[in-house]
Amino acid sequence: MKVVGVAVICARIALACTHVRQLTQRACVSDSPERAAWESGMQKTVAVIGGGIGGLSACYHLTKSSQVFKIVLLESSSRLGGWLRSTRTEDGAVFEHGPRGIRPAGNVGKNTLKMVSELGLENEILPVTSDNIASKNRFLYVGGKLHKMPSGAAGVLRKVPPFSRALVSSVARELLVKRGTQEDESVHGFVERRLGKEHCWCPVAVFCDVRGRFVVSSPQLADFAIDSLCRGVYAGDCRKLSVRSCFPPLFRAERDYGSIVLGMAFGRTEKAAELESKLAQKSREEGWAQWSLRQGMQALPEALEDWLRRTGRVEILQEVEVQRLERTAGGSAWEIKLHDGSIKADHIISAMPAKALSSVLPPGASPLSEELRRITSVTVAVVNLEYEGLILPVKGFGHLVPSSESRGVLGIVYDSVAFPQHNRKDGQSTRLTVMMGGAWFSEVFGDPEEVREELLLQTAAQAVRTHLGVDAEPIWSNVSLQKDCIPQYTVGHWERIDKIRQYLGQHSLPLSLVGSSYQGVSVNDVIFSSKTAVERLLGNEQTHLDTLGQSSDMVSLLCEFVGVFSGFLTE
Numbered sequence: 311m312k313v314v315g316v317a318v319i320c321a322r323i324a325l326a327c328t329h330v331r332q333l334t335q336r337a338c339v340s341d342s343p344e345r346a347a348w349e350s351g352m353q354k355t356v357a358v359i360g361g362g363i364g365g366l367s368a369c370y371h372l373t374k375s376s377q378v379f380k381i382v383l384l385e386s387s388s389r390l391g392g393w394l395r396s397t398r399t400e401d402g403a404v405f406e407h408g409p410r411g412i413r414p415a416g417n418v419g420k421n422t423l424k425m426v427s428e429l430g431l432e433n434e435i436l437p438v439t440s441d442n443i444a445s446k447n448r449f450l451y452v453g454g455k456l457h458k459m460p461s462g463a464a465g466v467l468r469k470v471p472p473f474s475r476a477l478v479s480s481v482a483r484e485l486l487v488k489r490g491t492q493e494d495e496s497v498h499g500f501v502e503r504r505l506g507k508e509h510c511w512c513p514v515a516v517f518c519d520v521r522g523r524f525v526v527s528s529p530q531l532a533d534f535a536i537d538s539l540c541r542g543v544y545a546g547d548c549r550k551l552s553v554r555s556c557f558p559p560l561f562r563a564e565r566d567y568g569s570i571v572l573g574m575a576f577g578r579t580e581k582a583a584e585l586e587s588k589l590a591q592k593s594r595e596e597g598w599a600q601w602s603l604r605q606g607m608q609a610l611p612e613a614l615e616d617w618l619r620r621t622g623r624v625e626i627l628q629e630v631e632v633q634r635l636e637r638t639a640g641g642s643a644w645e646i647k648l649h650d651g652s653i654k655a656d657h658i659i660s661a662m663p664a665k666a667l668s669s670v671l672p673p674g675a676s677p678l679s680e681e682l683r684r685i686t687s688v689t690v691a692v693v694n695l696e697y698e699g700l701i702l703p704v705k706g707f708g709h710l711v712p713s714s715e716s717r718g719v720l721g722i723v724y725d726s727v728a729f730p731q732h733n734r735k736d737g738q739s740t741r742l743t744v745m746m747g748g749a750w751f752s753e754v755f756g757d758p759e760e761v762r763e764e765l766l767l768q769t770a771a772q773a774v775r776t777h778l779g780v781d782a783e784p785i786w787s788n789v790s791l792q793k794d795c796i797p798q799y800t801v802g803h804w805e806r807i808d809k810i811r812q813y814l815g816q817h818s819l820p821l822s823l824v825g826s827s828y829q830g831v832s833v834n835d836v837i838f839s840s841k842t843a844v845e846r847l848l849g850n851e852q853t854h855l856d857t858l859g860q861s862s863d864m865v866s867l868l869c870e871f872v873g874v875f876s877g878f879l880t881e
């Protein structure tokens with residue numbers, strides 16, 4: 311049996327080597343319907359709808375081109391930045407209500423650092439290096455206790471609770487598992503199929519199945535680590551989220567190499583030289599794992615806004631909600647209907663959520679609107695809490711809570727550990743962020759339109775008491791209800807994206823889609839999507855990347871998270 315196993319592994323490795331050669335020889339081809347529409351109409355005015363980080367960075371890249379005559383940015387709210395929002399208190403503390411850390415790794419990470427350095431923000435960066443305790447320690451709250459996630463090679467070889475056997479055994483088994491045949495499957499299904507049913511020290515647990523019946527079963531690797539990871543990135547349910555769209559490199563590793571392990575070992579990310587910068591080099595030399603900004607993440611959209619205003623080339627319209635889009639000039643241009651008037655544009659870059667776009671498209675584009683409407687998103691309650699003194703029983707990035715432990719509380723970030731520079735200046739305090747709801751929001755808290763802030767605050771403070779054993783009351787708190795803030799790439803998302811692309815191409819719609827609804831929810835992914843959309847439109851594509859390059863850091867993330875390959879990883 312063992313001999314057969316070894317033979318299968320050797321054959322797989324040989325095949326993988328052949329595949330690497332084929333991949334490196336494959337030319338990068340990019341079809342660009344946007345470009346075709348642009349050329350045929352000699353268009354010069356671009357309207358960017360949505361002033362989140364996606365819309366702002368699209369404008370930033372547009373301003374670098376002399377091909378565009380006029381740029382108009384339309385934002386429905388009174389502020390720019392979208393989910394990047396920070397509160398700066400009078401005593402010098404900074405609290406994040408959206409993203410709190412950006413990873414420098416991979417092409418998408420380098421691309422953001424390049425823009426950050428062009429914006430003159432280098433000296434504002436707060437790096438967290440990989441040897442920092444916040445990078446090394448991440449916890450899971452399981453069975454009423456905090457468990458440190460395994461990290462490093464030792465973590466792979468040792469048995470680490472709540473997992474009942476060394477994770478290396480799952481890795482060895484993975485090499486022998488046959489390639490899947492489905493076009494897509496859930497993240498949970500994929501991990502369970504490839505890495506097996508890892509049994510937890512807790513022999514049985516009661517789960518609620520999809521019909522609401524109680525089921526007694528053994529918790530598995532997929533039920534803890536993967537369930538938590540999906541909650542900690544997508545605030546979503548790993549049984550519904552798509553492996554192909556949420557963790558594309560994992561899907562491709564199996565499809566191209568027959569195994570995640572081999573895909574990891576032989577899969578190469580094409581490095582884009584044009585994305586290099588001194589700052590990216592510094593981040594590698596100093597070993598940054600993530601970074602923030604001295605004045606909080608909001609400083610990034612603020613710097614972009616300043617830049618755009620200084621160029622004098624972007625008309626920024628705030629509190630202007632797009633009501634409807636109509637095609638004009640025989641379909642080659644747009645009329646953008648607003649509450650009081652309209653704007654003409656030759657091309658639109660939509661940087662608003664897919665659902666918002668679907669509701670403003672003309673009735674003639676209903677197949678497109680329907681696909682866009684299927685890209686749903688979830689609501690997250692973000693509760694920032696500040697406590698007097700140093701009250702944490704452990705140090706690290708924070709902890710995640712699997713859905714089998716608590717459906718409503720997704721996790722708690724220990725903000726003051728990763729970014730002590732954001733603590734108030736006049737004394738020691740502990741800043742925490744409790745994230746709640748996500749895919750379970752309505753089930754636990756009811757209708758987001760009607761939920762009481764008090765309930766969210768009490769639930770968050772109670773979670774801190776129970777999970778971290780903190781008896782004290784918070785000295786400062788803030789509840790932000792982030793409605794529909796994280797798109798859910800559910801099983802079949804790739805097909806929806808494909809249909810959307812085909813529709814845009816077949817109908818020569820002068821429309822580009824950027825933002826978190828389509829190909830990556832991280833700040834890096836969104837900024838990268840804007841850069842590539844602008845390049846495609848203007849026909850000066852510099853970043854010829856296989857899509858593997860775009861989110862390859864996702865592989866390392868997932869592997870690190872389950873502790874499986876962390877010892878072998880290099881970025």
Ligand SMILES: Cc1cc2nc3c(=O)[nH]c(=O)nc-3n(C[C@H](O)[C@H](O)[C@H](O)COP(=O)(O)OP(=O)(O)OC[C@H]3O[C@@H](n4cnc5c(N)ncnc54)[C@H](O)[C@@H]3O)c2cc1C
Nearest residue numbers: 360362363364386392393408409410632795825826832833
């Ligand atoms: C709680 C939370 C934590 C996160 N943590 C991280 C993290 O740690 N790291 C990370 O990399 N990412 C993180 N993210 C993800 C990241 O912040 C988002 O995916 C990203 O900011 C989305 O940017 P966007 O520009 O696509 O969308 P948005 O920020 O949603 O911007 C879209 C804009 O469009 C506007 N708009 C909508 N409709 C219209 C209309 N009809 N007319 C005009 N304007 C309109 C909206 O007002 C909004 O300003 C987090 C997100 C959340 C919510």
Ligand SMILES: C=Cc1c2[nH]c(c1C)Cc1[nH]c(c(CCC(=O)O)c1C)Cc1[nH]c(c(C)c1CCC(=O)O)Cc1[nH]c(c(C)c1C=C)C2
Nearest residue numbers: 448449541542543544545708709710720721722723745832
């Ligand atoms: C508990 C809920 C959430 C926490 N953060 C988010 C939610 C929903 C949102 C979020 N966090 C990250 C991203 C970007 C992903 C990326 O590709 O960079 C988003 C949208 C970063 C992140 N957070 C965790 C991981 C493993 C990652 C990936 C990047 C990295 O390795 O740092 C885990 C995690 N998130 C939260 C906690 C408490 C936690 C782990 C302890 C909060």
